[in-house]
Amino acid sequence: MQLPKITIITPSYNQEQYLEQTILSIISQGYENLEYIIIDGGSTDNSVDIIKKYQDKLYYWVSEKDNGQSDAIQKGLSKATGDIFNWINSDDYLEPNALYSIAEAFLKNPTKKIICGYTHCFYDEDGSESHTYRMGIRKTVAETIMNVEMNQPGSFYNLNTVRDLGGLNESLRYVFDGELWFRFLCKYGLDAVGFTDVLIAHFRLHKTSKSVGDGFFEFYKEFLNIHLFIAEQMQLPPLFVAYLKHEQYISRYVNAEWDFQMLEKDKLYNFFANKYKYLLYKDRAYNDAKIGLKESFKNRIYTDWKQQFFLGMKLLMPKRVLNIIRDTKNR
Numbered sequence: 001m002q003l004p005k006i007t008i009i010t011p012s013y014n015q016e017q018y019l020e021q022t023i024l025s026i027i028s029q030g031y032e033n034l035e036y037i038i039i040d041g042g043s044t045d046n047s048v049d050i051i052k053k054y055q056d057k058l059y060y061w062v063s064e065k066d067n068g069q070s071d072a073i074q075k076g077l078s079k080a081t082g083d084i085f086n087w088i089n090s091d092d093y094l095e096p097n098a099l100y101s102i103a104e105a106f107l108k109n110p111t112k113k114i115i116c117g118y119t120h121c122f123y124d125e126d127g128s129e130s131h132t133y134r135m136g137i138r139k140t141v142a143e144t145i146m147n148v149e150m151n152q153p154g155s156f157y158n159l160n161t162v163r164d165l166g167g168l169n170e171s172l173r174y175v176f177d178g179e180l181w182f183r184f185l186c187k188y189g190l191d192a193v194g195f196t197d198v199l200i201a202h203f204r205l206h207k208t209s210k211s212v213g214d215g216f217f218e219f220y221k222e223f224l225n226i227h228l229f230i231a232e233q234m235q236l237p238p239l240f241v242a243y244l245k246h247e248q249y250i251s252r253y254v255n256a257e258w259d260f261q262m263l264e265k266d267k268l269y270n271f272f273a274n275k276y277k278y279l280l281y282k283d284r285a286y287n288d289a290k291i292g293l294k295e296s297f298k299n300r301i302y303t304d305w306k307q308q309f310f311l312g313m314k315l316l317m318p319k320r321v322l323n324i325i326r327d328t329k330n331r
Helices: 015-028 047-053 069-079 097-108 141-146 158-163 176-188 209-214 216-233 238-247 264-277 277-282 286-298 306-318 319-330
Strands: 004-011 032-039 060-063 084-088 116-121 130-133 157-160 191-206
Touching: 004 015, 004 069, 015 032, 015 047, 032 069, 032 319, 047 060, 060 069, 069 084, 069 141, 069 286, 084 097, 084 158, 097 116, 097 157, 097 191, 116 176, 141 176, 141 264, 157 158, 176 216, 216 264, 238 277, 238 319, 264 277, 264 286, 277 286
Parallel strands: 004 032, 004 084, 032 060, 116 191
Antiparallel strands: 084 157, 116 130, 116 157
């Protein structure tokens, strides 16, 4: 049986201490239909020498100045000819036999456009485990997007699907993987997502990585910009958009082409009604606040249960009872 061609792209810049492990984890898979591409951003350390050491195993490589990680991956995509695609950063690495597991999952599930496996996250300083997880999926597209649990290294796309989506968004520094995932879900829906129970990749947490060095708040800021764009495009209530705009930071986000056919507007509305329920009550949008409160109860979100209780008293208790309570207090 012909195995599907898998394209792996490794973007790299000055990662000599990790790069060789990444390369070896990929070429030692023994996967016969592998297309491996390395795009180096003009490293000034020993990275190029390491790449040259294995260049006979590579389909393509280059070392030249680029505009960051997403630009490097886009360069690799312009050379890619595979059936299946993912990128593995130069500080991460694959589990043995991962590519065979991904290929098998695609062959068993020919209608799926992405296969999600597990990723093991660990701290580089002492090798201790952080957590092992898989791409987070909720009941709906809207809930999955708004409660994002992103696992890029363990998730492999159909390459033509990525091309149809326009590839990665180069205006983003931190969450271009999440934004691609969002656009995928909005266009194709949850039925296009397949899973494998196999460990696929290892994700390294270290002081010079974006996840640790720059902090997760930088990721949050870019996600907020995407949330604002979605809220505007889906024509959510003006107050929701206003609250999102108030939270905004300087944005470099340039929206790509989105297809929202699979995104449930009512579920999106419920999410933001829950998020902003106290502000909605303050601004006298009582029906919206009531829906947000009911969403909290439905999803058993009790982190601020005291505030929710008093808001519930104000929103859900009949006015007649509230008036009696007020009269009693005033006596």
